[in-house]
Amino acid sequence: MKKVLTFVAICLMSLQIATAQNSSQKFFVQEQMPQFVGGEEALVDWIENNISYPLTADINSIEGRVVVSFDINEDGTIGNIQEEESADPILAEEVISRLQLMPQWIPAIQNGRNVKVRYTLPIYFYLTF
Numbered sequence: 001m002k003k004v005l006t007f008v009a010i011c012l013m014s015l016q017i018a019t020a021q022n023s024s025q026k027f028f029v030q031e032q033m034p035q036f037v038g039g040e041e042a043l044v045d046w047i048e049n050n051i052s053y054p055l056t057a058d059i060n061s062i063e064g065r066v067v068v069s070f071d072i073n074e075d076g077t078i079g080n081i082q083e084e085e086s087a088d089p090i091l092a093e094e095v096i097s098r099l100q101l102m103p104q105w106i107p108a109i110q111n112g113r114n115v116k117v118r119y120t121l122p123i124y125f126y127l128t129f
Helices: 040-050 055-059 089-099
Strands: 004-006 016-019 064-072 078-086 108-110 113-128
Touching: 055 089, 064 089, 078 089
Parallel strands: none
Antiparallel strands: 004 113, 016 113, 064 078, 064 113, 108 113
């Protein structure tokens, strides 16, 4: 039987909060939200091409959702990746280690300047036979 990994990244349902550089002020809507270069479809493609189903999870038929959050900094780099929820630590480790390799984003803009944004991303791991 062939096992196939299916990822579903629900970008539209992600929660983002931007924090201004020099203050604790938080914005719930930015003038321009951060964007993965190429858009949401490119983000889904990047996830599918860079995150693998961990062998241990495959062997043990571990499936489920991993929710991670990370900062998209003023320069578009990714940082402070944190697990928010995970079906299994093995899945979370894979997601976090791969997201550390994610390329720069187009940063969020508020009041004419780039601002840091906290981005939450759910990733689903499903085995099909």
